[in-house]
Amino acid sequence: MRAKCPFLAVFILLATAVLPAGQDAPVQDAPKPPESLFVRLTVYPTMSLSRYDYNNDVDLFEIRVYAELRRGSQEGAPVADARVAAFSEKLEYHEDHYEKRIILGKDKLPPDVDIEIAAPGHRVIREKFPLPAxxxxxxxxxxxxxxxxxxxxxxxFSRFPSPVDVRAYDFRTGKEFFRKDHLEEISAVIPAASLPASTIVRIYAIQSWLYKRYLDGKDYARGSEVNVIPWSQVFFRTKGPAQGNTP
Known part of the structure; x- marks a missing residue:
């Protein structure tokens, strides 16, 4: 029996020596979830009867997409290294936001907008939202x-009529000569005395109120949103007093 005692004593010493080491081991913290993103998407369904001149880009349908990504909140730092796409076309980064003008077929206007956002350290975000009009x-x-x-x-409007703001200005000088807001009718008249001669005129109409949808979920910071603002424009030339019927 005495021969077994030294072995038992050594075993007890080893056990007491190991126990404190196990108790002092640091506790591993759970990995922190990625910081949420503040996302603001602004979409302009755009119809141009012409652009820049009366015979340039006639009947052009496009969607202009702007995306703002920030870390954590609306006041966070811009995210400049994400991949943002609309209709599978990559948006380009400019200063503090992403943007892209996407040309559409006149007879193939999409009912929805597909957005994909891939930011480093975050899972890929995919959103689809309707184009109201x-x-x-x-x-x-x-x-x-x-x-x-x-x-x-x-x-x-293709559907859902809404008040519009109408602007007209001399494209060469940049001087605005007509402005009406919140027009609930579907027409307006520019007085003859206001219409400049011998120049290029630009007129545009834009919906007075935007369509807004808030984005929720663990990927989004508070206040993330989608805004849709339809608008349309036209350019034309005006004759001068001595031009008669000559273009």
């Missing part, structure tokens, strides 16, 4: 217009 100017047409006459401006 297209706003389309119907008059004036991209043409050469007589100065000295009242000019009718008309528009329509």
């Amino acid at each position: 297209w706003l389309v100017l119907t008059d004036p047409k991209p043409a050469i217009v007589e100065a000295g006459q009242d000019l009718a401006v008309r528009w329509r």
Whole structure:
């Protein structure tokens, strides 16, 4: 029996020596979830009867997409190294946001917008949201217009009519000469005395109120949102007093 005692004593000493070491081992913290992203998406369904001149890019349908990504909150630092895509087309980063103008077929206007956001350290975010309506100017047409006459401006919505703001200005000088807000009608008249002669005129109509949808979920910081603002524009030339019927 005595021969077994030294072995038992050594075993007890080893056990007491190991126990404190096990108790002092640091506790592993659970990995922290990735910081949420503040996301603001602004989408402009855009219809141009013409652009830059009366015969440039006639009947052009496009969607202009702008995406702002920030770390943690609306006041966080911009995320410049993400991949943001709309309709599978990559948006380009400019200063503090991503943007892209996507040309669409006139007869293939999408009912929804697909967005994909892949930011380092975050899972890929995919969103689909509807385009409520297209706003389309119907008059004036991209043409050469007589100065000295009242000019009718008309528009329509593909669905869900809404008040619009209308602006007109001399494209060469940048001077605005017509402004109306919250028009619930579908037309307005620019007085003859206001319409400049011998220049290029730009008129645009934009929906007075935007469509807004808030984005929720663990991927998004508070206040993340989608805004959709339909608008339409046209460029045309006006004749000068001595031009007669010559283009």
